[in-house]
Amino acid sequence: MGIKFRKIANLITGKGATRASENAERIRKMAIIAAVIGIALLASFLVHKYGVTGALKYPTNLGPELTGLLDGGFQWILVNGEWFFDAISDNLKIALGKLRDFLVWIPWPVVVALIFLLGWRIASFAVGIASALGMVAIGLVNLWEPAMVTVAIMMVSVSIAIAFGIPMGILAASSNSVEKLLRPVLDGMQTMPSFVYLIPGIMLFGLGNVAAILATVLYALPPCIRLTNLGIRQVDPSVVEAGRSFGSSPFQLLYKVQIPMAVPTIMAGVNQTVMMALAMATIAAMVGAGGLGIEVLRSMGQLEEGEAFVAGTAIVIMAIIIDRISQGYVLSRSDS
Amino acid sequence: MRPGFETGHELPSAGSPGEPGAAVTPQNGEYTISVRSLWKVFGKNPERALEAQNLQKSKTKIQQELNLVVALKDVTFEATTGETFVVMGLSGSGKSTLVRCLIRLIEATSGDILVDGENIIDYDSNQLRNFRRSKVAMVFQNFGLLPHKNVLDNAAYGLEVRGVGKEQRYEVASEMLAKVGLTGWEGSYQRELSGGMQQRVGLARALALDPEILLMDEPFSGLDPLIRRQMRGELASLQEEIQKTIIFITHDLDEAVTVGDRIAIMKDGEIIQLGSPQDIIMNPVDDFVKEFTQGIPKTKVINVASIISEPELIIADWRRIEDLVAQMDRAGTEYAICVDTDNKYIGVIPKQKVTLLAGRPAGDLTDILHTDVATVHPETLLEQALAALVDATIPIPVVDGSNCFLGVAAQRDILMVIAANL
Numbered sequence: 001m002g003i004k005f006r007k008i009a010n011l012i013t014g015k016g017a018t019r020a021s022e023n024a025e026r027i028r029k030m031a032i033i034a035a036v037i038g039i040a041l042l043a044s045f046l047v048h049k050y051g052v053t054g055a056l057k058y059p060t061n062l063g064p065e066l067t068g069l070l071d072g073g074f075q076w077i078l079v080n081g082e083w084f085f086d087a088i089s090d091n092l093k094i095a096l097g098k099l100r101d102f103l104v105w106i107p108w109p110v111v112v113a114l115i116f117l118l119g120w121r122i123a124s125f126a127v128g129i130a131s132a133l134g135m136v137a138i139g140l141v142n143l144w145e146p147a148m149v150t151v152a153i154m155m156v157s158v159s160i161a162i163a164f165g166i167p168m169g170i171l172a173a174s175s176n177s178v179e180k181l182l183r184p185v186l187d188g189m190q191t192m193p194s195f196v197y198l199i200p201g202i203m204l205f206g207l208g209n210v211a212a213i214l215a216t217v218l219y220a221l222p223p224c225i226r227l228t229n230l231g232i233r234q235v236d237p238s239v240v241e242a243g244r245s246f247g248s249s250p251f252q253l254l255y256k257v258q259i260p261m262a263v264p265t266i267m268a269g270v271n272q273t274v275m276m277a278l279a280m281a282t283i284a285a286m287v288g289a290g291g292l293g294i295e296v297l298r299s300m301g302q303l304e305e306g307e308a309f310v311a312g313t314a315i316v317i318m319a320i321i322i323d324r325i326s327q328g329y330v331l332s333r334s335d336s
Numbered sequence: 337m338r339p340g341f342e343t344g345h346e347l348p349s350a351g352s353p354g355e356p357g358a359a360v361t362p363q364n365g366e367y368t369i370s371v372r373s374l375w376k377v378f379g380k381n382p383e384r385a386l387e388a389q390n391l392q393k394s395k396t397k398i399q400q401e402l403n404l405v406v407a408l409k410d411v412t413f414e415a416t417t418g419e420t421f422v423v424m425g426l427s428g429s430g431k432s433t434l435v436r437c438l439i440r441l442i443e444a445t446s447g448d449i450l451v452d453g454e455n456i457i458d459y460d461s462n463q464l465r466n467f468r469r470s471k472v473a474m475v476f477q478n479f480g481l482l483p484h485k486n487v488l489d490n491a492a493y494g495l496e497v498r499g500v501g502k503e504q505r506y507e508v509a510s511e512m513l514a515k516v517g518l519t520g521w522e523g524s525y526q527r528e529l530s531g532g533m534q535q536r537v538g539l540a541r542a543l544a545l546d547p548e549i550l551l552m553d554e555p556f557s558g559l560d561p562l563i564r565r566q567m568r569g570e571l572a573s574l575q576e577e578i579q580k581t582i583i584f585i586t587h588d589l590d591e592a593v594t595v596g597d598r599i600a601i602m603k604d605g606e607i608i609q610l611g612s613p614q615d616i617i618m619n620p621v622d623d624f625v626k627e628f629t630q631g632i633p634k635t636k637v638i639n640v641a642s643i644i645s646e647p648e649l650i651i652a653d654w655r656r657i658e659d660l661v662a663q664m665d666r667a668g669t670e671y672a673i674c675v676d677t678d679n680k681y682i683g684v685i686p687k688q689k690v691t692l693l694a695g696r697p698a699g700d701l702t703d704i705l706h707t708d709v710a711t712v713h714p715e716t717l718l719e720q721a722l723a724a725l726v727d728a729t730i731p732i733p734v735v736d737g738s739n740c741f742l743g744v745a746a747q748r749d750i751l752m753v754i755a756a757n758l
Contacts, residue, residue: 242480242538245439246494246545247468256496260484 123328169228227269
C-alpha cells in the first residue's frame with residue numbers, strides 16, 4: 001500500500017526525488033491515520049450490531065462515591081476550620097465594606113479628576129480624557145455605585161493576588177523543583193472554566209462578596225506567578241553572573257539585580273491579574289457579589305435587554321480604562 | 337635632532353606601560369595567584385576523564401567515548417603582583433571557563449587555586465563570598481552593568497554588596513570613575529553610554545573593590561577597533577599605577593602582545609605555550625601558535641637585547657688617551673665608546689672629530705666627546721629603536737637602567753631583523 005501511494009505521489013508531483021519522497025511520507029502518514037479511524041468506526045459498528053452491553057455501558061458508576069467523598073471532605077474542613085474561615089470572612093467583609101463606603105463617599109467629580117490625572121500622567125493626555133469621559137458615562141447611567149463596588153472587590157482581590165503571586169513567582173524562579181511543581185497546577189488553573197472558581201468560594205464562605213473575592217483571587221493569581229517567574233528567569237545571565245562575581249548573597253542578588261530588572265515583566269503580570277480580576281468580579285455576581293455584574297445578571301434574568309446592555313457596556317468601559325492606565329504604567333517602566 | 341632624544345639619554349623603554357618585555361619573574365612563593373593542575377570536565381561523572389587510562393586521550397576521543405567535554409585539562413600557571421598575565425585562545429579553547437573557575441563562577445572538577453597561600457577551592461560559601469568581595473574583581477565582555485542603576489551606583493555595586501556605607505562607597509566610586517575618565521557621568525544610565533564608556537564603568541566597578549586580582553574576560557572584544565586600542569593603552573598605564581595582578585583573557589594575539597607581560601596560549605583546554613610575548617613570537621612551539629603569530633609585526637616584540645654586539649673599541653680611562661687615532665685604526669673602527677671606571681656610559685667619540693685634538697693637551701677629549709647620542713635599553717623594542725636610528729651615524733649605545741654600558745646596537749643588525757620579519 002505504501003509503495004503504491006509513493007508511486008502515485010511521484011506521479012502527481014513529478015518533481016525532484018527528495019520532494020517526491022517527502023510527499024510520499026506525508027501521504028503514508030495520512031493513510032495510517034485514515035486506517036486507524038476506519039478500524040475504530042468498524043469496531044463501533046460491530047459493537048452496536050451485536051449488542052455488546054459491556055462495551056455500550058460503563059459497568060460501574062463511581063460518581064456518587066466520589067462526590068460523597070468530596071462532600072464529606074468539605075464538610076470536615078468546614079466543621080474543623082470554621083473559626084479560621086469565619087475569621088477570614090469577617091475581616092474581608094469589614095475591609096470590603098469600608099473600602100466600598102469610602103469609594104462611594106468620594107464625590108464623583110473628585111474621582112473623575114483623579115482618573116484623568118492618573119491616565120494623563122501615566123499613559124497620555126488622550127487616555128486621561130477618555131478615561132474621565134468613561135467614568136462620567138458610567139455615572140450618567142446611574143451605575144456609579146455598582147461600579148465602585150466592583151472596584152472595591154477588584155482592589156481587595158488584586159492586592160491579595162499580588163501579595164501571594166509575586167512571592168510565589170520569586171520562589172518558582174529561585175528553585176527549579178518549585179517551578180516543576182507549580183507549572184501543572186498553573187496550567188490546570190488556567191484551563192479551568194472561570195465559573196468553576198466559584199465553587200470553593202461557596203463551599204467555604206457561602207454566597208456573598210467573600211466567596212467572590214476568593215474566586216477572583218484564585219482566577220487572577222496564575223499570570224502574576226507566571227510572569228514574575230518568567231521575568232526573573234529571563235534577566236540577562238551575564239548581569240546575574242557579574243552580580244555573583246562581586247560576592248552578592250542570593251538575597252542581594254534577588255533584590256538588587258534580578259527583581260529590579262524583572263519589573264517590566266512583573267508589571268505585565270500585574271496588568272493581566274487586574275484584567276482577569278475584573279472579569280471574575282463580574283462573573284462572581286453568580287455567587288452574590290455586588291457590583292456591575294449583578295446588574296447584568298439581574299436585568300438579563302428579567303429580560304430587560306436594554307439595561308443589560310448598558311451595564312455590560314459599563315463593564316467594558318471600566319476594563320478599557322484599567323487596561324490603558326496599567327498598560328501605560330508597564331510601558332513607562334520598560335522604557336526606562 | 338628630534339625632540340625627546342637630543343639629550344642623549346634613554347628612549348622610552350619597555351618598562352613604560354603597555355610594552356611587553358618587562359616580564360616579571362618573581363621569586364618562588366611570591367605569587368598572588370597560583371593555579372595547580374586545574375581540570376574542568378562537563379558531563380555526568382566528570383571524574384572519569386581524569387582516570388589514568390583516559391589521560392592521554394584527545395578531547396574529541398573523550399567526548400566520543402565517555403560523552404564528557406574536557407574544558408580545562410591540567411592547567412598550571414601563576415601570576416604575581418604588577419603582572420598582566422594574558423590567557424589567549426580561540427573560542428572553545430577553555431579560556432572563559434578558566435577565568436570563571438578562578439572566581440568559582442564555575443566549579444573546577446579538580447585542582448587547586450592558591451591565592452595568598454589559601455586554596456579557594458576549599459572555601460565554603462561564606463568564605464567564597466568574602467573572597468569575591470575583597471580580593472578579586474572581574475570585568476566582563478558584555479559589561480554586566482545594572483541598567484536600573486546609574487553609573488555611580490554601578491561603580492559602587494561591589495562596595496554596596498560588601499556593606500560599605502553610602503557616603504563612603506560613593507566617594508570611592510567617584511574616585512575610580514575619575515580614574516577611568518568618567519567624571520561628570522555619575523548620574524547617567526547604561527543606555528546613555530557608548531560601549532567604551534560602559535566598559536570603563538565595569539572597570540571602575542572592579543577597581544572600587546581594590547582587589548588584588550583583576551580578572552578581565554575579553555573586556556575589549558565588544559568595542560570598536562579604535563576604542564579597543566585606546567582602552568588597551570589606558571589599561572596599561574592604569575596597571576602601571578595600581579600594580580594589580582591582572583588575568584586578561586583575549587582571543588586576539590595582537591592584544592595579548594600589547595598588554596601582556598606573559599602569555600599563555602590555550603588550545604582544547606590545555607596551555608600549549610607559556611612565555612613572554614617575545615618568546616611566543618620568536619619561538620612558537622607548534623604550527624598552531626605559529627599561525628597566530630604570523631599576523632603580528634615582529635618589531636613589536638623583538639627588543640634590542642637580541643641584537644646587541646660588542647663595540648670594537650671601548651675606552652675606559654678616557655682622560656689619559658693619547659694615541660686614540662692609532663687605536664681606532666688598529667681596531668678598524670670609526671668610533672670609540674667612552675665609559676668610566678665603573679663601566680658607566682659617558683659618551684661617544686667619532687673618528688672624524690679626533691683631528692680636532694691637534695694642539696690640545698694630551699688626553700683632553702672633552703670637546704670631541706659626544707654625550708648627546710641617543711641610547712637605548714636592552715628591553716627597548718626594535719620598533720622604538722628605529723627612531724634613534726634616524727639620526728645615528730654610528731651604532732647606538734645600549735645601556736641598562738643604571739646607565740651601565742652593555743654594548744651597541746648596529747644599524748645594520750636592526751635593519752636586518754626588521755627586513756627579515758617584514
